[in-house]
Amino acid sequence: MSSEPLLAVEDVDAGYGETTVLRELSMSIDEGEIVSLVGRNGAGKTTTLRSIVxxxxxxSGTVTYRGTDVTALEATETVRRGLALVPEERRIFPELTVEENLELADYGGASGVDSLSVGEALETxxxxxERASNPGSSLSGGEQQMLAIARALVGGADLVLLDEPTEGLAPYIVRDVMDIVEDLNDRGITVLLVEQNVRVCLELADRNYLINQGEIVYEGTSAELEDDEEVLDRYLGVTV
Ligand SMILES: Nc1ncnc2c1ncn2[C@@H]1O[C@H](COP(=O)(O)OP(=O)(O)OP(=O)(O)O)[C@@H](O)[C@H]1O
Ligand SMILES: [Mg+2]
Structure with a gap:
């Protein structure tokens, strides 16, 4: 028996107004995986996440989640079904306390993996x-990233889409965020990790997709990608 993927993106075109950014983009994620989408500035990573949620x-093309066509659904509906986007700008409410930020995420809608209570999220x-009563604005960049991820857990997400979670963070905080991503996955949450930092992907992801100018140009396991110097150099301009 071949089980269907948790998320399947098939031949998706998407863009802004007259501008097409994504071209026949296809990718799939199985339940329990960490899959990365890695590419340079402006490659179409955020546009891909926006199209999924x-x-x-x-x-054109389709987005299928748990076997249901969600292509035309609005984000307010996909979030109820268990998809959660943690955006690049780590959207939290700066004027509310950490605890209030978590309480607001607790709309109790999503299915699948059991959601965390606010108390459990704080324990995690x-x-x-330590900062439960402090305003969101008092958190460091790394802590804001943690709060944004914690909000997704309280909301009952079972597929978390992380848009460059390590961007702009000091190396030791990057490590903390990577540990959190692994911890999420250990709890049974499936992760789509968008990154420009391929090293983070190689360490965390089961499989990786490379995106360049709105097209998937490569797919492979981390072991395969790590060994493919030509692909790394051509699309990411890095040597690992
Ligand atoms: N709101 C918008 N309106 C018009 N064009 C946009 C809009 N947002 C993004 N674009 C364009 O779409 C293309 C892909 O952008 P996107 O934000 O998806 O890239 P990205 O891979 O997430 O880049 P980055 O690593 O900088 O976050 C770029 O050429 C960008 O200029
Ligand atoms: Mg982006």
Whole structure:
């Protein structure tokens, strides 16, 4: 028996107004995987995430989640089904306390993996517990990333889409965020990790997709990608 993927993106075109950014983009994620989408500035990574969760509607192609066509659904609906986007700008409410930020995420809608209560989320993230009564604006960049991820867990997400979670963070905080991503996955949460930092992907991901100018140009396991110097150099300009 071959089980269907948790998420399947098939031949998606999407863009802004007259501009097509994504071209026949296909990727799939099985339940329990960490899959990366890695590419340079402007490659179309954020546009891909927006198209999956329904902030943008693809102009052609399909997005299927748990076997259901969600292509035309709005983000307010996909979030109820268990998809959660943690955006690049780590959207939290700066004027509310850490605890209030978590309480607001607790709309109790999503299915699948059991969601965390606000108390459990605070226990899970020690740094947040210590700052539970402080305003969101007082958190460091790494702590804001933790809070944004914790909000997805309280909301009952079972597929978390992380848009460059390590961007702009000091190396030791990058390590903390990577540990959190692994911890999420250990809890049974499936992760789509968008990164420009391929080293983070190679360490965390089961499989990796490379995106260049709106097209998937490579797919492989981390072991395969790590050995493919030509692909790394051509699309990412890095040697690992
Ligand atoms: N709101 C928008 N309106 C018009 N064009 C946009 C909009 N957002 C992004 N684009 C364009 O779409 C293309 C892909 O952008 P996207 O944000 O998806 O890239 P990205 O891979 O996430 O880049 P980065 O690593 O800088 O976050 C770029 O050419 C960008 O200029
Ligand atoms: Mg982006």
């Amino acid at each position: 329904g902030i943008l509607t693809p102009t 993230f020690e740094n947040l517990q």
